[in-house]
Amino acid sequence: MALRVQFVDSLGSLLVPLAELLGTPTGALLMPELVAIPSIGVRLWLAEELARRLGTSGAASSDGITTNIEFVFIGGLIGRALGGRQAHAAWQVEPLTFTVLQVIADEPLLVPQNRRADGLLPAARQIADLIDRYHVHRPLMIQAWANNSATLTPADGRETGPSLAAPDQWQFEVWRRVRTLIGEPSPPERAADALAVLRQGVVPAGFPVRIAIAGLAAIAPFHLQVLQALACAIDVHVWLLHPSPALAQRTQPQLGDLAQRMPLSYSAHPARNNANDQLLASWARPAHDMQVLLAAAGIPPGFAPVPAQPASLRGPLLARMQQALRLDAVVAPAAVLDAGDRSVQIHCCHGEGRQAEVLREVLLHTFTELPGLDPRDVLVLAPNIVGMAPVLEAVFQPDTADTAQALHLPFVVADRALRRTNEIADALGALLSLLASRCSNADLLAFAGRKVVQRRLQVDDAVVAGWSAWAANLHVRWGLNDSQRNKFGLPAGLLVHTWQQALDRLVYGAVVPDAVPTRELGGIVPAPDVDVADLPAVGALAALLARLSELEVETRRPRPVGAWCELLQAALTSLCAVEHDDEQQLNNVLAWLAELGDWAAQSVVAVGFSELRVILAPGMAGEPGRQQLRSGAITATSLVPLRSVPYRVICIAGFDEAALATGEPDGDDLRQRSVLIGDSDVRAELRQALLDAVLAAGERLIITCTGRSLGANAAIPFATPLTELVELCGRVAALPQATPDAKGVLVAIKVDHPRHALNAANFLPGQLGVAGAFGHQPAALFGAQLLRDHTPDGADPLAEGSPAAQPAPNAVIALDDLISFCKDPLKYFVKRVHGISLSDGDSDQVATLPLELGAGMAPSWRAICCSACACMQAMLASAGARRCGLGGGGAKHRATSA
Numbered sequence: 001m002a003l004r005v006q007f008v009d010s011l012g013s014l015l016v017p018l019a020e021l022l023g024t025p026t027g028a029l030l031m032p033e034l035v036a037i038p039s040i041g042v043r044l045w046l047a048e049e050l051a052r053r054l055g056t057s058g059a060a061s062s063d064g065i066t067t068n069i070e071f072v073f074i075g076g077l078i079g080r081a082l083g084g085r086q087a088h089a090a091w092q093v094e095p096l097t098f099t100v101l102q103v104i105a106d107e108p109l110l111v112p113q114n115r116r117a118d119g120l121l122p123a124a125r126q127i128a129d130l131i132d133r134y135h136v137h138r139p140l141m142i143q144a145w146a147n148n149s150a151t152l153t154p155a156d157g158r159e160t161g162p163s164l165a166a167p168d169q170w171q172f173e174v175w176r177r178v179r180t181l182i183g184e185p186s187p188p189e190r191a192a193d194a195l196a197v198l199r200q201g202v203v204p205a206g207f208p209v210r211i212a213i214a215g216l217a218a219i220a221p222f223h224l225q226v227l228q229a230l231a232c233a234i235d236v237h238v239w240l241l242h243p244s245p246a247l248a249q250r251t252q253p254q255l256g257d258l259a260q261r262m263p264l265s266y267s268a269h270p271a272r273n274n275a276n277d278q279l280l281a282s283w284a285r286p287a288h289d290m291q292v293l294l295a296a297a298g299i300p301p302g303f304a305p306v307p308a309q310p311a312s313l314r315g316p317l318l319a320r321m322q323q324a325l326r327l328d329a330v331v332a333p334a335a336v337l338d339a340g341d342r343s344v345q346i347h348c349c350h351g352e353g354r355q356a357e358v359l360r361e362v363l364l365h366t367f368t369e370l371p372g373l374d375p376r377d378v379l380v381l382a383p384n385i386v387g388m389a390p391v392l393e394a395v396f397q398p399d400t401a402d403t404a405q406a407l408h409l410p411f412v413v414a415d416r417a418l419r420r421t422n423e424i425a426d427a428l429g430a431l432l433s434l435l436a437s438r439c440s441n442a443d444l445l446a447f448a449g450r451k452v453v454q455r456r457l458q459v460d461d462a463v464v465a466g467w468s469a470w471a472a473n474l475h476v477r478w479g480l481n482d483s484q485r486n487k488f489g490l491p492a493g494l495l496v497h498t499w500q501q502a503l504d505r506l507v508y509g510a511v512v513p514d515a516v517p518t519r520e521l522g523g524i525v526p527a528p529d530v531d532v533a534d535l536p537a538v539g540a541l542a543a544l545l546a547r548l549s550e551l552e553v554e555t556r557r558p559r560p561v562g563a564w565c566e567l568l569q570a571a572l573t574s575l576c577a578v579e580h581d582d583e584q585q586l587n588n589v590l591a592w593l594a595e596l597g598d599w600a601a602q603s604v605v606a607v608g609f610s611e612l613r614v615i616l617a618p619g620m621a622g623e624p625g626r627q628q629l630r631s632g633a634i635t636a637t638s639l640v641p642l643r644s645v646p647y648r649v650i651c652i653a654g655f656d657e658a659a660l661a662t663g664e665p666d667g668d669d670l671r672q673r674s675v676l677i678g679d680s681d682v683r684a685e686l687r688q689a690l691l692d693a694v695l696a697a698g699e700r701l702i703i704t705c706t707g708r709s710l711g712a713n714a715a716i717p718f719a720t721p722l723t724e725l726v727e728l729c730g731r732v733a734a735l736p737q738a739t740p741d742a743k744g745v746l747v748a749i750k751v752d753h754p755r756h757a758l759n760a761a762n763f764l765p766g767q768l769g770v771a772g773a774f775g776h777q778p779a780a781l782f783g784a785q786l787l788r789d790h791t792p793d794g795a796d797p798l799a800e801g802s803p804a805a806q807p808a809p810n811a812v813i814a815l816d817d818l819i820s821f822c823k824d825p826l827k828y829f830v831k832r833v834h835g836i837s838l839s840d841g842d843s844d845q846v847a848t849l850p851l852e853l854g855a856g857m858a859p860s861w862r863a864i865c866c867s868a869c870a871c872m873q874a875m876l877a878s879a880g881a882r883r884c885g886l887g888g889g890g891a892k893h894r895a896t897s898a
Contacts, residue, residue, distance in 0.1 A: 001201070003231035005294060006302040007242040009326050010695060011042065011215050011644050013304060014239040018046075018214055019053040021237055022069065026209050032070045036077045036213040041642035043071040044630045046214065074216060078223050081204050081230050082187070082194045090182045093132045094596070097615075098561065098603040100124040100131070103177045105605040110170055110177075115668070119611035121561070130669060131175060137671060137679060139188035139222050145175055146189050152674050161674070168670060191226070198229035210235035215644060217241045217688060218286040221293055221678045228297060241644060242287045243691055246306045247275050247328040251288075255295035276328050279728050283691040283721075285684040289677050313732050317749070318343035318701050320732040321694060337733045337748065342369070343700055344729060345769065346722070346746075348707025350755045352388055352654055355704040356395040358753050359653055361762075362702055363409060363634070364776050366649055370699060375410045377648040380636035381693055382415075383686070384659035389413045392636055392653065410633035415641060423452045424589045427576050428568065432613050435555050438488060439548070440478040441471050444499065448544060456577040457540045466534075467541055474502040474527060480549050487556065499545055506530055506538045547574055558606035561615070565597035592619060639689040650697040652690070655705040657719040660686060690721055707752055758783040 008014045022033055037043045050069070052062035072080075089095065101124035104111050108120065115123045134142055141153040141161065150172040152161040164172055179186060198204070211234060213219075219227070219240075227236055242248045251274045275281035281288075294301050309327050313320040317337055321344070323329070347362060349355045359380070367373050382388040396411035430447050437443050447453060448464050477497035479485040486492050495501040501524075509527030530538070551571055559567075569590055578586050596619070629641055636653070662682040665672055671679055694701060703725075706716055718726065729749060751769040754761050761767040762775035763784055775781060821828045 001231055001233060001235055003228055003236045003238070003299060004302070005238045005240060005299055006304070007245055007248050007291075008239050008304055009242065009245050010646065011045070011241070012646055014214055015046075015049055015053070018212060018237075018239065019050055021210070021212060022050065023054055028208060030068075031208045032068045034077070034208055034211040035069055035071050036074045036211065036216070037071050038074070038216045039641050039643055041629045041637070041640075041645055042215045045642075045645045046071070048630060074213065074219065074223060077211070077213075078226050080206065081198065081226055082191060083204075090184055091132075091135070091187055093128050094599045096131060096178070097121075097125045097128040098600045098605075099178050099181055100127045100174065101603055101605050101607075103174055103181060107177075110173060112167075112170065112668075118614055119608060120605065121607045121611040122614040125615055126666075127171075127174060130171070130666070131178070134670065135187045136220055136222055139191060141670070142175075142186055142188040143192075145172055146179065146186065148176075152670060153676065155674060155676060164670075165673075168668070168673070171668065171670065188222075191222075195226065195229040198226075199232045201233050203233045204230075207234060210237065213238040215239065215241060217644075217692075218290045218678070219293070220680075221676075224293055224297055224299075228299070240287075240290060240301070241692070242291070243284050243695055244275070244280055244287075244326055244328045245303050246326065247280060247284075248287075248291055248301075249303045249306060250274060250328070251291060252295070252301075252303075255292060277324065277728070277731075279691075279724050280325055280328055282724070283687040285681065286688050293678050316343035316699075317341050317729060317733050318694075318697060318699070321728055324728070324732045325691070325695065341748070342769070344749050345700070345702045346726070346750045347702070347704045347753060347769075348750060349704060349753045350708050350713075351706055351710045353391045353395075354753065354755065354757075355653055355706070356388070356391040357757055359392075359651060359702070359704050360395050360409065361774055361776055363649075363651070365770055365774075366700060366702070367409075370648065373648060374632075375634045376630070376632045377698075378634045378651070379642055379645070379647040379649070380634060380651045380653055381639055381642075382636060382653045382659075383639060384654050384656075385413070385415045385636070385638040387659070388654045389415070389636065396634070411636070412631055412633045413636045414629045414631075415637040422585045422589065423450065423582070424572060424576055424578065424585045426450070427452050428572060428589060428616075431551075431571065431575065432616065434548070435552055436609065436613060438478040439480045439484065439499065439552075441468075441476050444548075445471070450576075452576040452578055453544075455579070456575055457544055459537065459540045463537045463540065466537055470506060470527065470530075471499075471502060474505055476502045480545060480552055484549075484552055500549075502527075503538070503542055503545055506534075506541070510535050510538055544575075547571070555609040558608045560604055560606055561600035561612065562597040562603070564607070564609075564612050565593045565600070569593050639686070639693070643689055644692045644696055646696045646698060648698040649700040649702065650693050651702040651704070652693060653704050655703050655719060655722050656716075660719050660721065662686065687721055690725075694725070708755075710755075713755070758787055760784050760788050 006014075006017070018035075022035075035046070037046065047066040047069070051064050051066040053064060054066065055064035057063055090099070101121055104116075104120055104124060104127070108116065111123055111127070115126065138153050141151065144151050144161065149160070150164045150169060152164065154161040203209075211230075213227075213236070216238075217240065219238075227238070230236055254274065275284070291301070306327070309329050310323075313323060313329070315323075345362065347355070347358050349358050363378065366378075380392070382392075392411070393413055396409055427447075427450050430450065434443055434447050445464065445468050448457075448459075448467065449461070454460060454464065475497055476499055479488075479498040479500075481498055481500040482490075482493050482495050485494055485498065504524045505527040508524050509530035510532055512526045551567075554567060572586070572589065572593075576586065596616075629635060629637065635642070665682075703722065705718065705722060708715055717723075726746065726749070733748075753768060757775065757777060757780040763773045763781055765772050768774035775784075817828070
């Protein structure tokens with residue numbers, strides 16, 4: 001039995017040895033192989049690639065399958081080795097939250113005021129997260145706390161750590177009370193006994209005779225300690241990613257014997273200044289730390305052979321960057337870069353929306369330039385996937401109403417929150433927000449507009465639109481009833497402009513004949529233009545308002561979390577319904593609430609509704625990888641799910657300082673008091689993820705960022721990591737020197753894009769980094785031509801030979817559309833472009849008079865109609881509409897621009 005650790009420079013480098021290991025049979029044929037992986041994306045990629053190598057019909061075939069292999073995360077593997085999840089059930093974050101809640105509810109002053117600002121339940125969750133991190137990253141500190149010693153982790157060979165400062169003593173006190181209340185040893189306390197058993201060669205239940213750990217960049221010190229003990233019972237094979245095997249080999253002899261000095265404070269890092277390339281020194285910190293931890297644990301890693309450094313760097317710019325990083329090459333003369341090299345591109349735009357538009361155009365050019373490129377070969381990474389996902393979808397997803405759209409890129413955003421993939425979860429989030437709000441006209445109608453709510457109420461969009469019209473005509477502003485308004489400080493009995501007043505008027509309006517409005521029973525004025533046929537719609541609205549009113553009253557009374565979960569389960573059942581094929585969505589959310597209720601079953605602490613919302617928010621945010629990451633389409637994710645997975649083209653969208661910001665660290669995190677080698681660091685991990693993306697790109701690395709502000713058009717400097725990346729490009733390529741307009745390497749790789757897609761520069765050859773025209777959208781070309789016609793240089797043709805220069809747009813416009821446009825251009829624009837119908841409310845209808853054209857008036861009216869048609873076309877084109885002409889309509893007569 002042994003622990004074998006090998007450093008590799010990419011996931012591709014570990015495929016062959018991993019396949020050879022898994023292809024070697026063991027005695028237990030039915031026991032599944034156990035492979036630990038860093039992310040769900042790596043699991044999918046490994047399963048696909050191993051299937052090309054295992055169980056194939058021949059050496060040259062790739063028709064195998066991946067079966068009887070269990071992929072797990074490293075945390076799950078360690079937990080199973082130490083006795084399984086059930087062994088530490090009470091110390092898992094979820095049940096631990098409610099134990100902490102009980103402790104701080106009994107002694108609120110035990111916790112600082114800043115921790116209690118949002119309520120006891122959010123404070124309990126934050127403290128539980130801290131304790132869980134301490135168990136993994138500070139086991140020695142927790143063992144000292146268990147011995148009633150309030151100290152930090154000892155470091156650099158010391159036997160005891162420094163004592164906790166007075167402002168930090170409360171964490172020790174809380175942990176001790178939690179330990180007493182649980183009555184069971186914490187995971188670090190149990191670990192000593194479990195490790196002793198493993199070191200005796202006892203194989204944990206359910207473990208095969210060997211395990212593999214593939215593709216991780218770093219392993220926590222405690223996890224490494226467990227793997228060492230596990231290696232006494234079974235074979236443990238580990239392949240770790242290191243961006244520069246050359247640097248790793250050169251550093252290894254300098255580490256020496258560190259076994260007696262662990263844990264090491266980061267100030268004593270013996271390998272942080274060994275890299276020749278400063279980007280590699282700062283971006284690869286997790287890999288550097290991992291090498292030091294292995295040396296301190298007495299584990300000699302293996303290294304793949306390193307090729308000799310070339311006399312000069314050659315080839316595309318991307319390949320030069322990767323070669324320089326992997327070899328940690330000393331700055332050497334570089335061959336002149338090809339003039340048409342587009343392997344590394346930086347596109348500076350105005351905001352996220354424009355970045356998505358530019359990225360689409362760049363990818364269309366890329367598919368033309370790279371032979372055999374498929375959508376599945378393209379990956380889009382977004383540091384801020386939450387902000388980029390809506391604009392990416394809006395730009396890449398085809399318009400289903402536009403059958404003439406010729407250019408379509410299959411695209412999927414795989415990193416979605418639970419609310420984006422589950423209608424019931426989305427409805428639950430909207431319900432929580434609605435009950436906490438003033439229930440305004442817009443908020444309540446938005447909730448009622450969800451399909452799952454409409455299905456329960458047995459209404460459709462037309463009925464909800466009717467409710468909207470009634471609310472506008474009856475002047476509903478906010479508030480379910482006077483009771484809710486009283487909660488916001490208004491006097492009791494004030495029903496004016498509430499939903500309750502509108503409902504009373506609607507009911508009387510449906511049963512009382514139309515007449516001069518008078519106060520009927522109870523002083524209520526019946527709503528006009530409502531009859532008996534509208535009673536089903538009124539009844540559905542009444543049912544919705546009644547249920548919401550009941551729930552709103554319930555939210556005012558604090559209760560235990562278990563009771564809150566039961567209330568929300570009943571609310572979802574009464575307000576939402578799904579089709580038979582989507583029942584799993586409802587069941588998943590109900591099961592999640594039931595599980596939360598089970599964790600909180602022993603808690604009797606009553607919490608408010610606002611605290612409950614805070615604790616439910618992370619669960620509805622979801623986890624990466626909820627959708628298929630290897631779907632055959634262009635995939636967009638955050639930096640984590642497909643980290644290090646090779647793609648021919650990798651794009652990084654939204655490479656901006658705001659998106660890369662990691663926020664302030666938790667000031668109460670005791671790991672900040674004494675930073676040790678191997679500690680997780682968000683900023684270092686972010687840079688490591690970006691470095692992995694650079695090394696995983698096969699032929700293209702495309703980066704978009706915000707180069708100018710939307711408001712003032714002021715230049716925005718690059719984010720710091722992007723500046724470092726540009727400097728690396730300059731070091732590995734013989735590029736032009738700095739000029740007054742640009743700085744060195746930026747001349748070759750940076751493209752500044754105009755603010756709008758209608759700018760003429762998008763369709764003038766050679767303007768935006770490509771030999772021909774940059775833009776592909778016919779609608780944008782048409783709009784640019786219209787704008788160009790009104791400028792002095794408008795005689796110059798746009799986009800000759802451009803992909804956007806397709807047949808002229810359909811000039812036929814329905815007469816009804818022309819009339820609607822002339823009556824209300826804004827309303828027409830919103831409806832045609834965004835599909836949103838603006839309610840007329842109680843506005844007066846415009847009177848129209850039939851007119852006949854007299855002799856000689858036809859040419860003038862023709863010119864007016866043509867001008868209006870041109871305005872319509874320009875408006876739709878400027879909004880990025882996919883259709884250049886509007887056909888159809890109810891009118892038989894046509895107005896043409898011919």
